[in-house]
Amino acid sequence: MYRIFTMAVILQVIIFCFSCSVFASASEVAWTYGETNGPTQWRNSYPICGLTSQSPINLPDTEDMIFDPSLKPFQFSGFINPQDYKLKVLNNGHTVKVSVEEGNLMVEGGGLPGRYKTAQFHFHWGRDNTQGSEHLYSGTRYPMELHVVNYNEKYGNLSNAASQAGDGLAVLGFFFVPNGNTDNSALTTLLNKFNDVKTKGSMTELTGFNIGFMLPLSSGNADRFYRYSGSLTTPPCFESVVWTIFENTIPISDSQLGMFRMLQEDDTPNSDHVIVDNFRPVQALNGRQVRKSFASSASGLQISFLALFLVLSRLL
Template sequence: MATAEWILIFVSVYVFSLDAAEWHYAGDHGIYEWPQDFPHCGEVRQSPIDFPKVEDMTYSKMTPIEFHGFDDPSKYLLKLENNGHTVKVNVESGDVYVEGGGLPGRFKTAQFHFHWGHSGDEGSEHTFNGHNFPMELHVVNYNEKYGNISNAATKGGDGLAVLGFWYQVSDHDNYALAPLINELGQVPVKGSKLNLTGVNLGLLLPIHMDEYNPHFYRYSGSLTTPPCFQSVVWTVFDNKMPISSAQLQMFQNLHEDKELQGDHFLVDNFRPTQPLNDRIIYRNFEVATTGHEQQQQQQEHQQAPRRKAKVNVRLHLVD
């Protein structure tokens, strides 16, 4: 057999074994054992991260992300699933994709899922300047040039584009979430699933909120669960979406086992933030400088040695 064929078989078996291996957030095969069980989880471009203050990010002129096909539920088929790690909505069919916003290609939407805690104090994977949020939504998209999500997930740099959205607790229900939350009781245990109808994907995102702005943060990272492939272009949006305590409780009532067993609730399904390791975090919006910063910049400009005029162009490249 040709060497190339042996390599293909080895890679296929390797990826399959990673997907099939057991992992948890706590206990045996928990988060702190992931790097031993899944070597990619111990690499240097891991996710999630803690975003610093916007002043400490690098500005890059990126257009708003374009969402295509999200607003017509008649054009796609969704399946809701409790997989024991999260509640996930798979996009089974339909032409749903994202592009623009500095993304390296057109990315087809494969699924979205949630991360939450046992209370309203924490639950998000990404944090902002040390601040936690009670829930985070991830919309997972794969680069169409790789054909499918399994193939794209192994491609470093531009295989996947994951969009992250934070939630904050509100005094009122988020009615856009109601069609989804009303079905959570139908997937109470690991392995339970059902076809999901009447859910408008676009309404689950802040793009239709009155106070929506297209501000987002961008960095290169990884899947936040094993096998932790470093193939993700991360985009986390500045807008926070509302969720009531009662709605959050519906997620917290789910179970992580195949049977309803006591207090084995599906909660705290988030990975701690990982070291940044000199990665650059970009923002697609400018921030106003304070009077002190402007004065400091003027002083630095006046003290700088004068040189012959020339054009100095610096390109900020986004993986």
């Protein structure tokens, strides 16, 4: 009796281990940004990566975008109170990811189909300043791009929302522009942690970081953005993302960009396998439209000066 019981337990363990190894290989096939298992091969293991609403894209010039008056300004909740949320910084070998551990950061408005909770943000960057962003604007590449990932609260959590076609996620994208020797102080507390997450798999906590200060959304800039329907830019490439790319950019110094380029894609201390060029090439639009939230390519300030000039020229 005891032997039968023991054999049954061993059999169960074998079956369990077999099924978990199958699950592990099905859920996370190795992928890279290089030539082996690189972006052109992702579709072999992750078929959705080969579908027709993929990201990133080359955004057309604003002159060729359609103005959509339903794209109202965004409302951000909790972004400027660092004491209200704890952050966890992780080097996952593909990027540096900052997760919101607890708290109640929310994004709504902006023409989004619902209210979205902020889950994490991460970056894509190049080996030098000629490339690095995932999206392009009218063919222009930027040295880095920030993605703030938010999930539709009606789906309960990030992993459930990530596969919901159309409206599961709302990702906010921002381009960085090099600013010479002038550091962006909004990034300092995050960059001070990079020594602790230099190798793949390393993780640390981050307190006192203000997401709102990092975003160029003060003084009414949250109302100028581009919108299209797309996907995750990494496998499994779910087509669940309402994409927003903001017109305003984030300045960053050359030495701060250099700190991103020292993070490693492996876990061997001080190896030269650094994370650079962790961007997916642009994907075909396939008939998708990119809309803009504003009618004119001139800023609000320029418009008011123009209006003032027109009024004065009539009076004089």
